[in-house]
Amino acid sequence: SMAQRWVVVVLMLTCGCALSRAGSLHMPPDQDEALVWPAPPERPRIRFVQELTGPDDLGWRAGFWHGVVGWLAGSSSQERFVRPTGVAAAEGMLWVADPGAQSLWMFDRQRRRARRIQRAGTTLLVSPVAVAIGPHRSAFLVDSSLAVVIAYDAAGRMRHTIAAPGFLRPSGVAYDLSRDRLYVADSGAHVIWVLTGQGEARGALGRRGAEPGEFNFPTHLALDPSGGLSVTDALGFRIQRFTPAGAFAGQFGRHGDASGDLASPKGLAVDGDGRVYVVDALFDTVQIFDASGRLLLNFGQRGSDRGAFWLPNGLCLEDGARIYVADAYNQRVQVFELLDADQSAPR
Numbered sequence: 001s002m003a004q005r006w007v008v009v010v011l012m013l014t015c016g017c018a019l020s021r022a023g024s025l026h027m028p029p030d031q032d033e034a035l036v037w038p039a040p041p042e043r044p045r046i047r048f049v050q051e052l053t054g055p056d057d058l059g060w061r062a063g064f065w066h067g068v069v070g071w072l073a074g075s076s077s078q079e080r081f082v083r084p085t086g087v088a089a090a091e092g093m094l095w096v097a098d099p100g101a102q103s104l105w106m107f108d109r110q111r112r113r114a115r116r117i118q119r120a121g122t123t124l125l126v127s128p129v130a131v132a133i134g135p136h137r138s139a140f141l142v143d144s145s146l147a148v149v150i151a152y153d154a155a156g157r158m159r160h161t162i163a164a165p166g167f168l169r170p171s172g173v174a175y176d177l178s179r180d181r182l183y184v185a186d187s188g189a190h191v192i193w194v195l196t197g198q199g200e201a202r203g204a205l206g207r208r209g210a211e212p213g214e215f216n217f218p219t220h221l222a223l224d225p226s227g228g229l230s231v232t233d234a235l236g237f238r239i240q241r242f243t244p245a246g247a248f249a250g251q252f253g254r255h256g257d258a259s260g261d262l263a264s265p266k267g268l269a270v271d272g273d274g275r276v277y278v279v280d281a282l283f284d285t286v287q288i289f290d291a292s293g294r295l296l297l298n299f300g301q302r303g304s305d306r307g308a309f310w311l312p313n314g315l316c317l318e319d320g321a322r323i324y325v326a327d328a329y330n331q332r333v334q335v336f337e338l339l340d341a342d343q344s345a346p347r
Helices: 001-017
Strands: 045-050 085-090 093-098 105-109 113-117 128-135 137-143 148-152 158-162 171-176 183-187 191-195 201-207 218-223 230-231 238-242 248-252 265-270 276-280 285-288 295-299 315-318 322-327 332-338
Touching: 045 218, 045 322, 085 322, 093 113, 093 128, 093 322, 105 128, 105 137, 128 322, 137 171, 148 171, 158 315, 171 230, 201 322, 218 248, 265 322
Parallel strands: 085 128, 085 315, 128 171, 171 218, 218 265, 265 315
Antiparallel strands: 045 332, 085 093, 093 105, 105 113, 128 137, 137 148, 148 158, 171 183, 183 191, 191 201, 218 230, 230 238, 238 248, 265 276, 276 285, 285 295, 315 322, 322 332
16 A cells, blocks of 8 residues: 555665665764654654755765866865755756756765766856756756756766757756656746657647646646656646646646745656645745645745755655755755655545
8 A cells, every 4th residue: 555655665764775775865963853744743744854055965075086087075165056946866866956056966876976067068057957867867957048958977977968949948857768758848938848868859838828738937847657747837826737648637726825825836746646746936835735736735934944945946856755955045955755645645
C-alpha cells in the first residue's frame, strides 16, 4: 500500500541508506529540534533538512577537489549563491541555476565535487533561470536573455545549445527521458515548445489566452512520473496539466490571497501520488495540492530563518522523497524531506 511505501521511505532516510549510492548530504552537527510541518501535535509530513548557500555547506573536505582546474575551492567564502531561481536533483546530482551569479552550479554527491559554470562554450551566461535533469545526470539549462537551452554533461561540460527560431523568452524547462522530449516554457511567446534533447522541433502547446490549454506567461514546468506535464500559467493564476501526448488534462487555481489561492505561483513538482507542490513568491510558502487542486498543506512563511522564504522561485523533488526550494532572495537552496502521505491523496 501507499502507506507502507512511505514507511519504507522514512526508514530508508532515517538509516541513511536511501542516499548511500549517491552519497548523503552533510548534516549540521548541532541541529536544533526538528522543524516540521504541520506543527505538533499533528502528525508531521514535511521536515526541514538543511540549507545550502554554496559549496561550503556540503561539508566536503577541500582536499577532495583542491588543485583541480575549474573546480571550486571549498574554503572560498565568496563562492556562494547570489539569487538562485532554478533547481534540479536526481541520482546524487544537484544543479542550481543562479541568474544573480550568472552561473549554473553543479554539485555531484557521487564524486563529491562542486563546480560553478559561467559559460556556454565561449559565451558568458547572462540569465540562467531554470534547469532540468537530462540523460545520465546531465542538465538542460535555460538562459532567458540568450534565449537558448544549453545541454551540459555530468562533468559540467557543454554538449550543445538549442536555439529554436521561435524562442522569445524561455523561462522553464522539463525533460522526459523515456520519450526524449524536451519541454520549454516561453513566457514571451506564451507557448510550451516541444523538442528532442538534441533540439529537433516536435511542435508546441498552447497560445496566448485564458481558455484551457492557453497561456498567459507560462513560467515553470514539471513532469509527473508517467510523463504528464504540469505548467505554471503565471498570470493565468492556475496550474494546467497535459497528457504525454499533449492533450489538455485539467487545471486548478484561482487568483487571490486566501490559503489555497495562487498569488504569485512559481516552481512546481508532481509526485507519484499526484500531489502538486507549488511555490508562491507572494505568500513565501510552498502549497501542496491533491490532483484535483484541493489544498492539503503548506509550509514556510516570509522570513530568513530555517524553513522560511523570501521570494522563493524554483522547486524540485528528488526520488519522491526530498524537496529542494530555490529561496532566491535569501540566497540559498533549502532542502526538506517528505515524511508521510496524505491518506486521501490519489492512489
